[in-house]
Every structure is written in C-alpha cells, then in structure tokens.
Amino acid sequence: MNNKLLTRDVGQLPAIKRSPMSFYSLVTIYIMLILAPWALSYIEGLQIRGWYEELVTLLSISGMAMMLCQFTLLNGRVDAINSRIGVDNSMRVHNKAGEYLAILFFLHPFLIGLPRFIVAPSFALDNLWIMFTSAESATGVYAWSLLIVLVLMAIKKNKIGLSYEAWRYTHSVGFVAVIILATHHAVTVGRHGRYNLWFDVLWIALCAVAVSVVAYVYFIRPRSVSKRPFTVVDCHKGSADDWYLTIKKDADFQFEFDAGQFVWINTSGSAFKRNEHPFSIASSPRSLPELSFVIRNLGDYTKQLGKLQTGQRVWVDGPHGVFTLNARNAQGIVLLAGGAGIGPIIGILRDLKNRADTRPIRLIYGNRNMAQMMFLDELIDMAKNMNLVTTLVLNDTPDDFPPIGFQGHKGFINQSVIEASGEGYNTQNWDYYICGPQPMVKAVETTLQQLDIPQSRILYEQLGF
Numbered sequence: 001m002n003n004k005l006l007t008r009d010v011g012q013l014p015a016i017k018r019s020p021m022s023f024y025s026l027v028t029i030y031i032m033l034i035l036a037p038w039a040l041s042y043i044e045g046l047q048i049r050g051w052y053e054e055l056v057t058l059l060s061i062s063g064m065a066m067m068l069c070q071f072t073l074l075n076g077r078v079d080a081i082n083s084r085i086g087v088d089n090s091m092r093v094h095n096k097a098g099e100y101l102a103i104l105f106f107l108h109p110f111l112i113g114l115p116r117f118i119v120a121p122s123f124a125l126d127n128l129w130i131m132f133t134s135a136e137s138a139t140g141v142y143a144w145s146l147l148i149v150l151v152l153m154a155i156k157k158n159k160i161g162l163s164y165e166a167w168r169y170t171h172s173v174g175f176v177a178v179i180i181l182a183t184h185h186a187v188t189v190g191r192h193g194r195y196n197l198w199f200d201v202l203w204i205a206l207c208a209v210a211v212s213v214v215a216y217v218y219f220i221r222p223r224s225v226s227k228r229p230f231t232v233v234d235c236h237k238g239s240a241d242d243w244y245l246t247i248k249k250d251a252d253f254q255f256e257f258d259a260g261q262f263v264w265i266n267t268s269g270s271a272f273k274r275n276e277h278p279f280s281i282a283s284s285p286r287s288l289p290e291l292s293f294v295i296r297n298l299g300d301y302t303k304q305l306g307k308l309q310t311g312q313r314v315w316v317d318g319p320h321g322v323f324t325l326n327a328r329n330a331q332g333i334v335l336l337a338g339g340a341g342i343g344p345i346i347g348i349l350r351d352l353k354n355r356a357d358t359r360p361i362r363l364i365y366g367n368r369n370m371a372q373m374m375f376l377d378e379l380i381d382m383a384k385n386m387n388l389v390t391t392l393v394l395n396d397t398p399d400d401f402p403p404i405g406f407q408g409h410k411g412f413i414n415q416s417v418i419e420a421s422g423e424g425y426n427t428q429n430w431d432y433y434i435c436g437p438q439p440m441v442k443a444v445e446t447t448l449q450q451l452d453i454p455q456s457r458i459l460y461e462q463l464g465f
C-alpha cells in the first residue's frame, strides 16, 4: 500500500453515532455464551465423574446453547442485537455455527454409545438400536433427525429448487420444533436435567425465549410494519439487469435511516404475509420521504418487479444494518461495489456529496459488462464537486473502454486496482466498504487482508445471507 504523506485536505468527518461490534468481539462473546451453561453446571458442582463423560456433557450442553443462540443472538431480525453486532457478522456466525451444530448433534448419540462400543463391540449396534428406539429417547431422536434434515436443507438451499420464502418458513418452523423437542430431551434424559431442577428451569426458560423471538418476527413485528405504509412511485430499468425502484412514505410516521442501510420490502399486498425481501437503500437520507433501490433481476421475485404499479402499497421493515459512515474516523474511503452492490454505495456517495465531504473517495465498481453499469453520468457530475475517482472493472471490455471520465480495469477487483486507488495518499486510516454478491465480498475481503488492511477498517454488506 502506498503510505506517502497525506497531501490533500480532509473534510469534516461524519457525526459519530453507534459503533458496531467487531467480528472478533462477536465471536468471543458467542463462545463465552455457549460455554456458560456448562461452566455454570461445573461451578455448581454438577460435574460427572470421568473425563470422557464430562467431555460429552460439555459438547451436549454447548450444542444446546449454540442452538438457542441461533434463535436469539444470531437471529438477524432482532434490532436491539443487530444494531450492535451488524446483520452480516451475525449471519456469518449463524451459518458457520449451523454447520458445527449439525456435526455436534449428529455425533451426539454415537459419542454417548462409544464407551459401550469399546467395552463390548459385539453389543454396540444392539445398544445403539435400544437407545434410538427407547420411549425415553423419542423426543431426542425426533429432534436429532429433524435437525439433520434442516441443516442439509440450509446448506443445499440454492440447489433443492425450493423458493427462498418456502425455505425460510420451513427453517423457522422446523427449528422451533427442534428446540422444543431437544429441550424436552434435555430435561428428561440429559444428565443434569434429570437430577437438578434449576437446570431444567434454565433450559425451559431459554427455549421459551427462543420460541418468543420467532413469534415476535412472524406475528408481532408485522403489526408495527403495517402501520408504516409506503407506495410505489416508479420502477424502471436502471441497467440491462437492474431495476431502479422508488417508493414514498404514505402516512405520517417517523422513518429515519443512515446511508448504506437496508430494509425488508414487502410488495405482497399484506403486511402480514411473510413475502419480504431485503434491499439496500440507494438514496441518501435527504431524499426522504422517498427511498430508492437498485434491484438486480435475479430470481422469481426480482424478475417480476416491473409489474409493480405506481401508487401500489408496499411495506418496509427497517432500516437495518451497520454498513454506514457512522462512528468512523476514516481520512479516506474506498468503496468497492459489485453488481447491485452499487445500491448502498451510491447511497453513501450521495450522502457524502450532500455533506460536502472533501475527503478522498475512491469508487471501484465491477460488473460483467458496460450494459450493467449504473449512475455513470451522476458519478461524473459528483467528481466535479468531490474528491472522487471512479474505476470501472469489467470482465468483457468493449473497444472504447474505459469511458471518458473513468479509470478502467479488465478482469476482477484485485490487489493492483485497490493499491492504485490510494496512490498519493497515506491510506493507513482509510475505510474500505465492500458490497456485492457473497463470492465477490469474500474475494475482495481476502484481497484487502492480503494487503494488510486491518479488519477494523473493512466494512461489508453481502447481498445474501
């Protein structure tokens, strides 16, 4: 990275608001939370004799705690939590934890049966069969089987042909069933539960909290969303593959957001239908009461957005997310957008323009071809009043690439493009905002890490959970 002395004026920094928790702090808190019930049982002197039994107990109790965290800490829909940890961080840990949870639950009966297998291998299968078919284990076996099916569905969700909405519904309802069955198993068969009332009470209370969170998302939240109607102002093609949707507040209610945040939009005709999709706001807060969005034509829902009628009622749940300029002290900003990722990025740029921000801002904007590029005239216009340089990155480059007013690069966003963006500046205290499809965000984040950009300087929003 070029770390020459800062050579140009740095404008006023945006107001400091709330600072989101870092990914590593989240992981630390998460690990402490999932170990807490076992630690509590240990401190209370409920430990079981023998290291192997203790290990199995630790894994079982931590597995239960992990599942409860999936509903609460890592739910992605609880504002009070997400505004502190960021929905992207939360979903990243949720997805990874889900995989470990599946392994842990899958191994659970086998780990319990292992000592008997070692002592009397010839009876091992019989023992396992008795364990699986005993009436006492029934709820545990149901929870075990259902969890494995649900986790496999989550991992393969893009390949099994189920619509995203159907998958999400199955995921929520299915896991409510799993947590209730698993809690019953823990308090009836689980060693601590069987002998200690307070452990039963703990699991039942935590299970109730988990189920309440789902009930809140499905039944209570839509009620407040229904009181915040918007109407469609316009929906037109913004590029060969993207819609540009504008909606407007249609009642007198408070709605504020920070540039870069996203909302869940429901165009189904009822605020109570769970047919909602997350989209990032592409307009700046100054455009309120209107909100605009860049929406890529991707699947069954986004392909039919052109059917939206002017004046049609829609509902907005939000704003959410911490992909904003808040609580940052950057002296320069690199914005890295892939495809529809330009949505929140143009929102941030518009906000910076409205604030007359004079810091160096570098936009690196990737697409497959020129027909997918949006806002080119606006970007040229912005560069007249802002310290903004835009580099277009394309896989298929036409002969006249890059267009006048832009820098250009053929291929993908790579180290050299990012390094070139900071030329002439000390980029040590710059922030890097990445937004685009998941593989693009991951690849660019890795490139930034290879360039020794501290994780605390990287903010990202993935267009998918």
Ligand SMILES: Cc1cc2nc3c(=O)[nH]c(=O)nc-3n(C[C@H](O)[C@H](O)[C@H](O)COP(=O)(O)OP(=O)(O)OC[C@H]3O[C@@H](n4cnc5c(N)ncnc54)[C@H](O)[C@@H]3O)c2cc1C
Pocket: 158, 163, 164, 165, 262, 275, 276, 277, 278, 279, 280, 281, 293, 294, 295, 296, 297, 298, 299, 300, 301, 302, 303, 340, 341, 343, 344, 461, 462, 463, 464, 465
């Ligand atoms: C925080 C966030 C912000 C986003 N911002 C934008 C944006 O500004 N512009 C944009 O074009 N796209 C954005 N997306 C992605 C957008 O939500 C999906 O592309 C869209 O919902 C696809 O719906 P579909 O039915 O047309 O496509 P499908 O082919 O059904 O889905 C494609 C993929 O989109 C995701 N997806 C689909 N439906 C939903 C849903 N209801 N909820 C969550 N994810 C879903 C899934 O990962 C799915 O695999 C964002 C996603 C997230 C998580």
